[in-house]
Structures are given as C-alpha cells and as structure tokens.
Amino acid sequence: MAYPKLFAPGPVDVSPETFAAMSQTMIGHRGSDFEALYASLQPGLQEIFGTSRPVFLSTSSAWGVMEGALRNLVRNKVLCLCCGAFSDKWFDVAKKLGYEADKIQVEWGEAIDPEAVRAKLAEGGFDTVTLIHSETSTGVLNDLAGIAAAVKSFPDTMLIVDTVSSLSTVPVDMDANGVDVMLAGVQKALALPPGLAVFAVSEAAMERAKATPNRGYYFDFIEFAKNAAVNNTPSTPAISLLFGLQYILGQIAAEGLQARFARHAATNALIHAWGARHGFELFAPEGRRSNALTCFKTPEGFDLSGFIKRLKNEHHFLINGGYGKIKGLTFRISNMGNETPATMEELIAAMDQVLG
Ligand SMILES: *Cc1c(COP(=O)(O)O)cnc(C)c1O
DSSP: OOSOEEOSSSSOOOOHHHHHHHTSOOOOSSSHHHHHHHHHHHHHHHHHHTOSSOEEEESSOHHHHHHHHHHHHOSSEEEEEESSHHHHHHHHHHHHTTOEEEEEEOOBTBOOOHHHHHHHHTTOOOOEEEEESEETTTTEEOOHHHHHHHHHTSTTOEEEEEOTTTBTTBOOOHHHHTOSEEEEETTSTTOOOSSOEEEEEOHHHHHHHHTOSOOOSTTOHHHHHHHHTTTOOSSOOOHHHHHHHHHHHHHHHHHOHHHHHHHHHHHHHHHHHHHHHHTOOBSSOTTOBOSSEEEEEOOTTOOHHHHHHHHHHHHOEEOBOOOGGGBTTEEEEEOOTTOOHHHHHHHHHHHHHHHO
16 A cells, blocks of 8 residues: 555545546536536535525635635625634735634634624624634534634624535534534535535625625635536536545535544544544543544653654554644544544554554
C-alpha cells in the first residue's frame, strides 16, 4: 500500500466505490446529461442541509465559499466568532478583503457562548456574523441553534455557518435555525476527494447579495442562483466529483440520515473510550464535543511523533498530530465519512499495539 489510510480530520479516506463512481465517462456540462446529474443531487443535499433552498456546487475548497460569502454579504462590518484555527483565520480573511471586522475570541478548546454573541451584537454596527459549527482544529462543536437564535434577534444580520466537519454527522437544520449561508467542503464529513464545496443561501441573503457591489464573478451568489434555476453552474464544475457526490448521497439515503448520525456517535464514542483507557484527556469540553473527530491533549512526556510514525509505518494508518498553534500539544482522530465500528476497531487495535 503506497499511502496510509487517513484517520486524520480531512481529507478523509475515500472508498473504492466512490472512486469507481467518479470514473464514469466524462460528460459536457451544458446539456441534458449534466442537468439530470445536477438535479439528482438536490434532494439529498437539501436533506443533509435541512433546507428547501437550492444547494449550489462550487468547484473550490471550502475557503472559496468562506471568502465568497463575505464578498456577497458584508456591507459595513463583520463579527467573526473565533475558537480555533479555522474560525480565527476567517477573521484574518475578512480583514484581508478590506472589511471592518471584529471578533469574539475564546481560548482554543472552548466553545462560543451564545449570550456573548448577543452582547457583542448589541454594541451595534454588525451586518454579518461568521460561525464554524464544528471547529475541526479543536474538536469543539458550537451551539448552532443557540448562536443562530442570538444572531436572528438582530434584524438584517446575516449568519454564515461553516459545517465542513459536521454536515451529515449531526443535524444542522439550516432553515429551522435561520442560517443565511451554510457551506461545507466535501473532503471531510462527506468523504469525497477534495475540490468541491457545497453551499446554500437564504432568500434574505440573496436579497443582500443583489444589493452588494463588487461581488466578483467566481463566487457571485446571483450567478449561482441564475444557473441553479436551469440545473447548472456558472463555470465548468468538477464533474467527476459530482459523480462521486451522487454516489455518496445515494449511500446516505440508503443508510438514513438518523442512522448516519447514530453511526458517527457510536464510532466517536469508541475513540473516546480508547482515549480514556490510555489516560488521554479530551481537548473540548463535555457537551460541546464534535461527533466527527476527537481532539486529545498530548500528555506530558508522551512521544506523540513516535506514536504517529509507528502507527503509519507499522499499520498504515495516519492520524493527525495537532493543527496550528496546538500542533504537538494535541492530536486528532477522525471518524468521519464511511468509518464503522469495525473499521474504528481496526485503528484502535493498531494504536493499542503501538502503545504496547
Ligand atoms: C478543513 C476546514 C476548512 C478548510 O477547508 P478547505 O477545503 O481547505 O478550504 C474550513 N473549515 C473547517 C471547519 C475545516 O475543517
């Protein structure tokens, strides 16, 4: 085996069946075959988003849409909810785009408090808020419903939510929560190769976008909506990835979304139990932990890089040794995508062997 199997939180392992689905005969994107492919994806995507809105397909990584959403929605000032590497970076990206930006910053490993969001927005001046639902760098799952309720109590304040490592692992309920833009890259919870992002936009956010100048072209929500109305995309999409997405959505429909949530809870619990057996403490607080990955604190004196290296060399499994400023201080194990209790037990047996 040339490469180890990925148990790192993204990209994650892609099944041979997914790759087979992706290697279908290429089709052109301006024609009825493509329109049928595009249309076939909508019900499954809408179900996992919890939306009746069209779900757009962006040939980019998640960051394309994360930046694009700001360009479509921010008028004066954005509030970024920062609790880890990805959410902190969103604040930097907002400033790089030239927007006035402020943040709520909590320690990495902590969750955002909805009441803090309410208090900050009450200062006034904000028209857009960014939230990462599952902060993949720390394993924290933020209180989406609570934060959304806080944001929605302020009129004309748009809420952009990144669900890259939570979509299809726990409910995200875009419409019920009043989320304005919900987005995800497909290489994490959906277990596809990287290169595609999926996102949906509320009616209010479409109205905001229409009145926002300088939206550019590639991520212009209006272009996406115009093309979606005829089952198409503004520019040539990653068609092979869409074949793969069609396959994965079929798998999700066959499994059932509730069963998929339960499977993630079960596989995640196996990793928690493994950590407890070895005295590894969790980085995220009780009650606010992601179902899709686990972030452990590296114990003092523990040879983390040796552990990861032996797991890779002797068992061909790759876990992650921490991200950003907590690299080395933490390590992360993914149970996203197609993993089952049986495949997680294979990893656990290998990790136990390495630990002796
Ligand atoms: C991985 C990740 C991203 C970045 O995704 P790219 O596909 O690299 O653009 C953003 N947000 C979260 C929560 C992530 O886990």
